Amino acid sequence: MEDIKSKVWDVVVVGAGPVGLYAGIEIAKAKSSVLILDRKQEIGCPKRCAEGLSLRWFNILGLKPNPEWSIQPIHGAALYGPSGKQIKMKNKEPQGYILERKMFEKHLAIEAVKLGAKITMKHLVVSAKRENGIVEMNVEADGKIQTIKAKLVIACDGIDSLVARMLGLNTKNNLNDTDSGYQYEMTGISGYDENLLHLYFGVDIAPRGYIWIFPKREGTANVGIGIGAYEEKTAKFYLDKWIASQPGVKDGSIIEVNAGGIPVGGFLEKMETDNLLVAGDAGHMVDPIHGGGIGIAMEGGRLAGAVAVKALKAKDFSDKMLSTYTKEWYALRGNELKRRLKSRHLLEQLTNEDFDYLAGSISMDEALKIGNGTLTKTDKFALFTKKLVTRPKLLKIMVKYFQ
Amino acid sequence: MVVKNNSNKCAYCGACVGVCPTQALVLKDVRIFVDESKCISCGACVKICPVGAMELSKEVKTASKSKK
């Protein structure tokens, strides 16, 4: 086996999640040496994810649906208010897929290695420092500590990112901007359309969040919840309570337990420092409305890879050289996400009655535009004067956010 | 007060590590390690934990316990 500690790697990527693997692919394509390491035993396991990826992201990332890992086509969504009223949209063509992330990530790993990357598992980075312009990381593997060296490190180490913090970049999450997520992969459940995503809203159902069913075909689905981290009761409490009230779900079997924090806001002002770039959950690259971080974060990983390749060419790994990364990311995605963060803050203020009223009166198109923060003047006029005029409090909130 | 991880409840998701302001927590080999010498008992890890596996106990920190 190749001795990974005998040389100075061009790039070491910490974290073999979708983001680290995608960053690695980008670097390997440019023929630079890249090592991707992860503390876990198996790529893709345990997942901290509901595995939904929309077609938009397939296109942006240049991915093609593959029956080995994009296992369930999704044609639309149904949003439910607390009393069961719903807004539904179903298209003829698939709008996205539920992935089998284990397979998806293994597929990415094989691709990365084919292109020349090296991957190693069960390697935990325990400390990192700079020495003569090079990063030296102490990595625990096989019960021993070994030193691995790199010109540049890309921290793709997820929500619990410590690697960036070891190198002086504060990536800590604030409770206010973090969701607490919990999920069961269940099988033997029924009573929902397997071609739709199902989202359940209500302050008693999922405070500051929602419950989801993301179908994975044949009575199997990810059934999960994301709530504000500040809530007194746990995400598990709310999910268990809800499942117990659902006839088609409550008698199903649990085949996986997943949990995770979701960095839904609080974007980082700075995503690089000397010899370091940070991407994915570690860099808080997640959609503030739905908590989706596969697509956005992989795009961020690809950008980090591209910036790394430029730095390698210029042989310059200074903060100044790497600072284009933060700028480019905000231009590409960050500014759009900031707009969606505003919409999230709006959603957090709605009451059960508001949710029910909206579910019974607005269209999916309007719901999406509210989420995206892209209501046009005409949309606003129609919404405010025709639909919200009888609900002054709700109107006030909407006007505040969308004036 | 000290914070304790109930490994029987814990789902090893790392959310608590991500919100700890002092890097007192580490996820290693499906275990959460608490470095009591770094913990400031702020309770952030208790709040975010999706399953209630972090518990603040009334126990007082002892010198020997703060060592890893």
Ligand SMILES: Cc1cc2nc3c(=O)[nH]c(=O)nc-3n(C[C@H](O)[C@H](O)[C@H](O)COP(=O)(O)OP(=O)(O)OC[C@H]3O[C@@H](n4cnc5c(N)ncnc54)[C@H](O)[C@@H]3O)c2cc1C
């Ligand atoms: C409950 C839940 C549901 C979600 N649902 C969706 C969804 O449906 N769609 C969607 O798009 N997104 C979803 N997300 C978000 C999405 O899962 C994440 O944004 C995505 O996984 C981020 O990928 P990543 O590569 O940044 O991090 P991760 O996949 O978390 O990978 C980080 C890797 O770094 C490794 N690592 C960490 N520290 C070290 C260290 N010191 N040394 C070595 N290795 C280390 C970890 O072992 C891990 O493998 C969900 C999240 C949660 C919690």
Ligand code: SF4
């Ligand atoms: S109580 Fe605060 S300081 Fe202590 S481990 Fe938890 S988050 Fe960290």
Ligand code: SF4
């Ligand atoms: S947040 Fe809770 S479940 Fe997740 S690793 Fe920490 S203690 Fe375990």
